[in-house]
Amino acid sequence: MLLLLDLDNTLIDRDGAFRQWAEQIVAEHGAGALELEALIQADAGGYSPRLVVAEQAKASLDLPESLDVIVEQMKAGVVDLTRCYEGVLTELTLAKYNGARLVIVTNGSSTQQRSKIARSGLDAVVDAIVVSEEVRSKKPSAAIFEHALEHRVGAEAVWMVGDNPAVDIAGARAVGIATGWVGHTKKWAEPWEPDIVGETTVDVLREVRAWQP
Numbered sequence: 517m518l519l520l521l522d523l524d525n526t527l528i529d530r531d532g533a534f535r536q537w538a539e540q541i542v543a544e545h546g547a548g549a550l551e552l553e554a555l556i557q558a559d560a561g562g563y564s565p566r567l568v569v570a571e572q573a574k575a576s577l578d579l580p581e582s583l584d585v586i587v588e589q590m591k592a593g594v595v596d597l598t599r600c601y602e603g604v605l606t607e608l609t610l611a612k613y614n615g616a617r618l619v620i621v622t623n624g625s626s627t628q629q630r631s632k633i634a635r636s637g638l639d640a641v642v643d644a645i646v647v648s649e650e651v652r653s654k655k656p657s658a659a660i661f662e663h664a665l666e667h668r669v670g671a672e673a674v675w676m677v678g679d680n681p682a683v684d685i686a687g688a689r690a691v692g693i694a695t696g697w698v699g700h701t702k703k704w705a706e707p708w709e710p711d712i713v714g715e716t717t718v719d720v721l722r723e724v725r726a727w728q729p
Contacts, residue, residue, distance in 0.1 A: 518671040519611060519724065520664050520688065521642070522655075522678030523622035523629060524562055526698055526717055527608075528598050528636050534559055537593035545577040566590060591628055598632045607721040608641045614725060617671060618642040621664045623654040623683070643667065655680075656687025675724050677717070685710050696720040 524530035538555040542548070558564055558572035570586040573579060579586060612618055620642050622629045626649045633639050644667045648654035651663045661676075668674065677696040678684020681704070685695045689710075696712035697704065698720050704713055714720035 517611075517614075517616040517724075518665070518668050518674045519616045519618050520621045520661070520674065520676040520693065521608075521618060522676075522680070522684045523620050523632065523638075524624070525679045525700070526677060526684070527604055527620070527638060528600050528632060530562055530594070530598070530632070533594045533597035533599070534562065536597045537590060540593070541573065541577065541589075545579070547577055551576045595628065595631045595635050598635045600636045600638065601717050603716075603718040604721070605637060605641060607718050607725070608638075611721065611725050612641065612643075616725075617644075617667055617669060619644045619646060619664050619667050621646045621655065621660060621676070623648040625649050655683045656690070658687075658691050661688060661691045661693065673727070675711075675727075677720050677724065679717075681706055696724050 521527055535556060538552055542552045542555070554572055554576050555569065558569045566587045567583055569590065570583045573586055574583060608618055618641065620633060620638065624647065626647050629647050630645065633645060646660060646664045648660060651660055653659035653663070665674065673694065675694045675696060676684060676688030677698065679698040679700065681697065685697050688695050695710040696714065697710040698717045699713060699715055712720055712723045714723060
């Protein structure tokens with residue numbers, strides 16, 4: 517089995533790390549809940565450009581640093597606070613023990629994504645890492661999945677596990693890859709269904725691991 521894995525908000529709690537960083541910087545500058553919520557809204561789950569978030573932080577907290585410095589502080593803060601969801605490393609280790617090849621497929625910059633992978637301990641477990649900046653293609657494009665499929669090495673079954681319906685699930689489904697969606701607190705809203713739906717990453721990984729052809 518080849519198991520393709522999204523990184524942010526699938527293997528690691530990226531939104532949780534950003535919230536912790538935002539809480540710290542808001543507290544340091546004597547601001548409160550309104551400023552915190554503004555930062556979280558500007559972040560948009562990591563999909564907003566970092567300069568947009570930095571502009572919001574500078575304006576709402578009256579920061580003296582330049583936007584470029586704020587961006588670097590934000591990136592470093594998120595990396596430092598990055599952790600895997602509980603049970604994820606154990607499930608990945610079990611999947612690997614049972615013969616699965618594990619490949620992280622993630623959108624983002626090489627430095628930032630690889631730093632988060634190292635900080636969380638995932639680099640010691642996975643077999644390969646495919647980062648959009650490095651392959652010049654991002655999910656949901658077929659090209660990035662084709663790069664990941666180069667690690668198939670004879671595996672008959674291929675799965676993609678992710679949290680984003682359009683980027684992870686629809687993208688993988690379009691190239692014929694079986695899909696497992698991590699919903700967290702959300703409900704699936706598309707007219708079509710992934711192969712597996714779970715509330716947590718561990719739920720989905722367990723179902724994938726138990727899958728039989």
